[in-house]
Amino acid sequence: MPTPDPAELDRAADLLRGRRFAVLTGAGVSTDSGIPDYRGPGAPVRKPMTGPQFRASAESRRRYWAGAFLGGRLMGAARPNASHDLLAGWERSGILLGIATQNVDGLHRQAGTRKLVELHGGLDRVVCLDCEQGFARQAITDQIARENPWLAQLGPEDSDRLNPDGDAEVPELDGFVVPVCTVCGGVLKPDVVFFGETVPTARFARARSIVHRADALLVLGSSLTVNTGIRLLDQARRDGSPIITINRGVTGGASRAALVIEGSVAPALAGLGERLG
Template identity: 55%
Template structure:
């Protein structure tokens, strides 16, 4: 399949998308580029943190690594949790309500699709608003853990000039005295309910994502460079089914040569215009 690359204005590309999507069931895969207009940087764009994300083996084996992680995660959480859904999130929610798309598979951990009104969301890499105990499996709301972190480490809340990463982390260099909350049930190790570096996407979660693609007629990939294997596997599943694949992203992706259409532009603009042209404008305005 040859990709049609559209730069600058995207009207011609949008018309091609409308023709390809109209009357078909659409599954959507989103990446970090969908959330950049909400103030959350992507992994490669301007403002992205250059630090290495937390590796699960370090987190499990090293109390110091857990101190470093929770210090940065706590400092970043306030800014991360205050991010609001942007026009792209709202457009996807409106298209779902209009029956245009079947649902969203998100590689992001910010929860903005649900907050925008999307009902069928597969959080491929988890969500930062949940915390789990690795010992007993108890689940906690993130806000309660953050309150405890603030009471144990009030000085962290005074830090300024932070650089937020896509996963909500911040590089905090002074973390030797950070006190980490423990599970209130078994005193076990707490971890955000997200997939760290070195972890696999749970089979049940990937199965839900694969089922969504299987039921669809078109796969729309928005804001993802497809650098993560889970996203590429879903693209390959669509290709095996001979489904049209649409990619909307600023910059090159690993799936460009396999796309039916590639629009090189911002996701907010493209998804907003797509929602309007497909007749979801009334719902889109109601959600806003």
């Protein structure tokens, strides 16, 4: 793990000191919890599930839910790391106004963050696309286990890899029974924003309000290739708030930032925490 440049951390601390700031987080915050990122160096090239694909193709839904059963067990074992805990502590101290996260792993909530907007939803929730009934993810996991007892015998070695959105790639799906809504028999979908879908307007407005009320914006572990993140950067820039980004690899919107720190989030954030207290 590369050592952060102390001079860059000093400058970041100077930009944040005396200000109440907002944070935007991406997958790079959760890598130390064992959850891979999408685009960081070494991340495998993959074609994530899209919203239109999920809705239109029964085969896509079958592949997603089979992988989600295996991936959910791995994702469920993940716990908040030091970065999640530090951010929650900053919120309790009053210097952090709130977090907008692109992650769907729920680790910020587990760490105790309260002023949180999960832009892309959460894997712990499931919704019926037909009647809009909501379910706890565990209830759907139990349904999958009952109807596919053979799947419960598979382990991590039977999956190609865990993906950042919580599903795993399963090579064989013969006989898999897709879970359905127990209210209307309709199509179930994890309550997350897939690629090709848009963040709900009211949810984005809450995130934008956090950024607007803040005096600075700290972006952690996001490549900022998704338009939602860029729009939050633009809000901070319009407000005249300094923007600091910390990310492994190339970060989109870097020209908007007052300071760009390239490197892993965990050591950089720990060093920043030492400087800010």
